[in-house]
Amino acid sequence: MPPAGAGAPGSRSSLAPVRLEFAQKAFIVSGGRLLLVRKAASDPFHPGRWEVPGGRLEVAGDLDLDDHIRREVWEEVGIKIEPGPPFHLWQWFMPDRTAPSPGGRIRVVAAARRCRPLTLDAGLENQDSGDHLDDCAWVPLEEIGAYDLIPSLRPVMRAFLLPPR
Incomplete structure (x- = not known):
């Protein structure tokens, strides 16, 4: 039997640290329109690009996953939602600017959820500076x-x- 490190690219201690985080994104539809948010020019990763509301879990503050997605949507677009089921899981990597050593990365594992709006007046008044949003819009699905x-x-x-199966 080969040693445990056989075929490995090198010592694990030589790899840059990777921190794991969890995020949720809310796909909120009303009247055939999906709520999108646009990243501001100040966004360090995707200035000017569009996405759906949501964000990373606050481990110490969010009571459960439904509480988490409700909080994120309220903070980013100021509406109340009823969280629905997840329909997609994915991941992305980003630089970890808080890592003690250079080259650290964050691996974000995310769940996309279908959510029902309970209110419709979306706006950006509740966001904090880290959200980097400058617009939100109800966009026709087509x-x-x-x-x-x-x-x-x-x-x-x-x-x-x-289409649903």
């Missing part, structure tokens, strides 16, 4: 393809727009 989406969201959007 027009979503014209929006410049964050790249990692594109396959999720395709899954969302597929």
Whole structure:
């Protein structure tokens, strides 16, 4: 039997640290329109691109996953929702600017959820500076393809727009 490290690219201690985080994204539809948010020019990763409301779990603050997605949507667009089931899981990597050593990364594992709006007056008044949003819009489903989406969201959007089986 080969040693445990056989075939490995090198010592695990030589790899940059990766921190795991969890996020949820809310796909909120009303009257054939999906609520999208646009990243501001100040966004460090995707300035000017569109996505759906949501964000990363606050481990110490969010009571459960439904509480988490409700909080994120309220903070970003100021509406209340009824969380629905997840329909897609995916991941992305981003630089970890808080890592003690250079080269650290964050691996974000995310769940996309279908959510029902309980209120409809979306606005950006509740967001904090870290959200980096400058617009929100209820977009007709047939027009979503014209929006410049964050790249990692594109396959999720395709899954969302597929007819139910």
